[in-house]
Amino acid sequence: MSRRRPRPAWQVADFFALEREAEVYLAAVDACLAMPAVARRLGVRPQATAENARAAMLTEANVERAVAPCQATQERFRSLLKRSERQRQRLDYLHDRMHPLTALFCGITVLALLVVAFSSWPIALAAALAPLLTAAAIWRHQVWRMHVLLNLREWALRPRVALLDRRTAWAAAAWSRDLQGNGVRPLTDRVVEALLGEDHDSLLLADNFHGLRSPRNPQYVVESLAARSLTRKIAQLESGGTIAVSGSRGAGKSTLLETCAGEAGFAVVVQAPATYSPYDFLLSLYVRTCESYLVHMGHVPPAFLRLSPLRRAARQLLPALRKGLTALAFGLAAGSLVILGLAATVRSFTAQQWPTVRARAVDLWHEAVAVVLDIWKGERIGAAVLVVAAGVLLWSLRRWKRWRAIREGARVVLVVAGVGLIVATFFSLLGDDDLRTLVGEAIGKTDGKADGEGFFLLFVSLAGLFNLLIEQPWEIRGRILLTQRWRRRVGWVLFLIGLVLLFTLPLTQALVADPENPLRLTVALTGLMLVKMVTWSPVSPIPPLVTTCRDELYRLQTVQTASSAVTAGPPQLLTAQTTSLSTLPPNFPELVSDFRALLTEIAAEQHRREQRVVIAIDEVDRLGSDTAALAFLGEIKAILGVPHVHYLISVAEDVGASFVRRGLPHRGVTDSSLDDIVHVPPCTLEESKEILERRASGLSEPYKALTHALSGGVPRDLIRYGLRLDEIEAKTRFVELTDIAEQLILEELSDTLAGFRTLLGKQRWTERTGTILVAFRNAMDHLRPTCSCGSTELRWALEHVAFHDLRGHLSEEAAAEVSDEARELLDEASAYALFSLTLLDIFGRGDFARRRDEAAARGPAGALELLGRARQELEVSPYSARHLIGSIRTAWRLQEGPAANPLAAIPLPRGTECPRHPRVPA
Structure with a gap:
């Protein structure tokens, strides 16, 4: 008998050919109804329940609409399901005809194998004959033979049926995913909307309000027309300039400045003080710029107020000491190994060449000493005159402009000599007759097999080296097999294994074992040292601008004092005088000059890197009036106009209007302080919808329009009213x-x-x-x-x-x-x-x-x-x-006047009881 699954509770057998299809569809419907975005909308109105939605999804018309986009995956699932059902029926048919003789034959066979494995050969031979005799007896009987063959066919069919069932399950999962993504889910949304009624958008069913709770989070920032306009104006002012960002409070000026600062290579964002002093503001901006640059370059700004002198000195010396000890440890180890390997060669070369070199050097020394003594004694008048002339000429050449060219020429000669020594070392391998003989003998011993092995090991080493150089992880069809960290480890392993095994070949051993190799290494190292000595320069690991910023912070945030004691008078009357020197803080013109000089250097460095420098001054509209804001711009005008520096200043609308109407009737401070202006208007309805969709996904259009109307399109108020929606829903449970x-x-x-x-x-x-x-x-x-x-x-x-x-x-x-x-x-x-x-x-x-x-x-x-x-x-x-x-x-066809008598008094206030939502007694 075939084992059938129970029929589903709903009648769709006429549409689906197989009941398993109906079960998969029903599971997809339940999964879509359980999704948070759908489940949130169920139960808010009487007719919009999960039972009604499920019943609507099981109607024949909706089943056809849901299945239509997924016919390809359904046909594959149906084909496999039919094959699986047929094989399952065949397996059930064979299983019902199981005969005891088959179990008996299998038991005898297993027992015979055990006896054969653990007995002597006569008993094993007798045991091996038992299954053969049993098989012969069964084969001679026609009915027995048919039953055993059917049982064997069933055993062979079981793995095939299991594999087919697994493929069918995979096809069912694929069809279910296709249904949930393309068929059932879109139809579920339409069904739920129909159950909610025509005015379903009037329900407050937002997915979340996370973006509204993080108003300064940059991931929720929406690019506006003002942002695009500001980007274009900054791009047009390539050599720097001052751009004002005007708009009402809450229009998004601060967010716009922070966004532009985040896109710049180096940026400083400061807040304008409510009660400003030009000197204090510039001093604060100076300090903030130095600290920001130190952080930008990966250094820690000094904390003068929190560290004692001893701890500050330790903080500066410990990193250098740690670095020096590390270099010393590795240098000693590496030098010891090099000296150990080349000691014998150097001793041999010295023993052979040193006597000749020493004798020639001694002769030259004696000749030079004799000439100097003769000149000293006055026996060589001409030589003395030449020496005097050489001294005068040497003094006159102290400012000769060609010394730099001579030094550069000497450096080039030394570099060429060092490279020549290194190249000559490798070419010496080609002209070594003994080395060619050793290579020929090594190849003859290996019968030509070393070539293939050598090329294979060389390929392994090069593959590992290439794996170290690439940066992308190993992927196949978007699936990461090895991350960058593990890929580097595999690369090192392949490189070292290939290199080690390469040196085990006779050919490689013959090349390495040449007696002249230590001398070649000595020459190559000598050339490398020449090149390194010429090209090395004692460059400080700390960039000069970093040092300058630290010095400026020390000068601006501390008072430096120096004292000296002087003792005067005869020894019997000792007197002491002490002199104390204290530095004064820089005055305003000096502070302006120093700040512009530092900012010019920073901007030039960033410009060479094709990066932009932005100084954003926010909250200028906090100064209270347009007069105070204009006075503030007039005071800080001295620091504006630095090359390749873009100043962004947020101002109120009246200051922006003063710039727009420049020259009408007269020019003001904005004409000479600002290069351009960007007005940040309130958001349009479409922009408000985009902001709310980014910050509160799933919020319907009526609520977006309501918050836009209450806020007037001001982003700050728009976010505030969006949060009020969430607060009211949580407090009153209204939807x-x-x-x-x-x-x-x-x-x-x-x-x-x-x-x-x-x-x-x-x-x-x-x-x-x-x-x-x-x-x-x-x-x-x-x-x-x-x-x-x-x-x-x-x-x-x-x-x-x-x-x-x-x-x-x-x-x-x-x-x-x-x-x-x-x-x-x-x-x-x-x-x-x-x-x-x-x-x-x-x-x-x-x-x-x-x-x-x-x-x-x-x-x-x-x-x-x-x-x-x-x-x-x-x-x-x-x-x-x-x-x-x-x-x-x-x-909107609303009444244009009051319904009550205009002369009637306002009625008395109502009570605290709500007429629409009366309080339910506990």
Whole structure:
């Protein structure tokens, strides 16, 4: 009988030819439904449950859609599955016909083999005949013979069936992966969206908010139009320049400066002080530049305040001492080995050549001494005159410009001589008759086999050497076989093994054993020493600029004092005088000059390396006013304009406007301080979406539009409102756009009106005008409950502030007592309340997608982009913002006036109980 698996619970047998296919598809559906991105969306609405999604995925139409993109892998799996089923049925058929004679024959055979292995040959021969006799008896009986053959065929079929089952399992896994990646997963998303309803984008189901929690993390930075513009301007100013980065607070100026600094070869980012002193700022920038350069070159900046003189000296001497001891240890070991190997050759050469050389040197010495004595005694007048002339000529040649050329020529001659000695050593091998004889004898002894072995071992050594030189790991089809570390180890092993075995060949031994080889080595080492002696120069391991930076740090951060004692007077009256010298800190002009000189050297070095130097001065807009910022630029103007140095300075919008309108009507400090300016505008809606998608993946479009509208496209506020979404969801467990939008908008409105009330409290009020503050307070009290959900009273209060003039309840005399500043604050608060009410009407109602499409079809005023512009316009003027908000409300078909009587008072605040989400008793 064939063993069949149980049928699945759902009826898809008509679609799948085999039940195993249905099981694989069902497992793929369950895996896709269990994915976090899908499981997060299940259960948020009543109809969007895992059971409903699973049932929808098992309908025949959806099964066809899911399987259609994966037909190739399905056909392979189906073919193997059918073959496996057929072989399995055949194996079951053979298994049912198992005969006892087969087991008996196998047992006799095993027993006979044991007896043959452990007995003497007569008994082994008798035991070997037992299986043969049993096989003959079975073979003579037709029925027995058929059963045994069937059993043997079953045993031969089992490995084949096991292998086929393994291949079928692999094909099933491949089809399952294909289904999850290309078939079931995309269809699962569409099914879940259909279960969630048409307005499924209004659910807050972001994958994570990790990027919002790390606002300064560079991996979440999105390249903007301002960043591309700044890159182009820096590239255009190849020889350096000063570029101002202007924009409102939170627009991303600091991030832009840090990004450009990170792409430069050497960069220094400093913050402008809130209360600045030009000298202190330049001193701080000078110190920061020196420390940054030391870190850039891999050195540790000195800590003068934390280290005692003894520890500081030890910190400087220990690395040099450690390096010297290491070189001494290796030098002694290497020199001992070289001397041991060449000692006999040098002694032999000295014994043969030294007498002749010594005799000739002694003769020359005696002749020179005799000439000097004759000149001293006055016996050689002509020679004395020549000596005097030579002395005068030598003194006159002390500044001869050709000495450098002569020294270079001597160095070239020595290098050529050293290289000649090394080359002559190798050519001497070709002309050695004894060596050729030894090589011929070695080749004759090996019968020509040494050539192949030598070439093979030489190939092994060269392969190991090549493996040491390459840097890439060994890969096959993207799979790393050996990493770089293990590849180097294998290379060293191959190189050393090939080299060692190469010296075991007779031919190599004959070449190495030549008696003149030590002399050749001596000559080659002598040539190498000549070349090394000429080309060696005592270069300090510490670059000069590093030393300069350390000296400057010592000069700028410490006070140097020197003292000396002098003893004067006769011995019986000893007097002591002590003189003390103390260095003064550099003044501002000297500090500017030294800083420019150091920065010029650093920039020249980086320019030779084709790297860029960037000095970024951030937070200039913290100085408080455009006048203070312009004064700051005028003070630091002295350090600008260094060749190949790009200064990036973040300034406020008014300073940037001063540069843009240069010469109208007169020129200011920005004309001579700045070379160009990059304006960082607020983000557009598309840029805000890109930022939020990078930092909070999975966040739907309505929430991106809401945060963009509240922030006005300012990246810092955009990130802050994104975090508020996460906070509200964690606090209230709301996932619907209507609930979250009301909570976020009303909380922001409450904080903003509280700020306006604080500013209004600083104005002068009377008994008649104080009713404005009462109305303002009553409107704010509607926003104080824990759950700031909409209610009739709340909307009435908001409409009263947004559409009405709070001064309308006053008489003409009382209204005239309100100051212009208070009137402006009231108008700004009213405009912001109207903006918040507009956001509530747009995002706080259901069916957002349909209303968005209808508003966009009515004209440009219905675009979501315009909400961010309205928020930006509130910072310019409340009156122009009201005009823009009015056009937006018209496009969205929102009411253009209050529903309540304009002269009616604001209703009393509601209680703390939420009308939409009542508190459930415990």
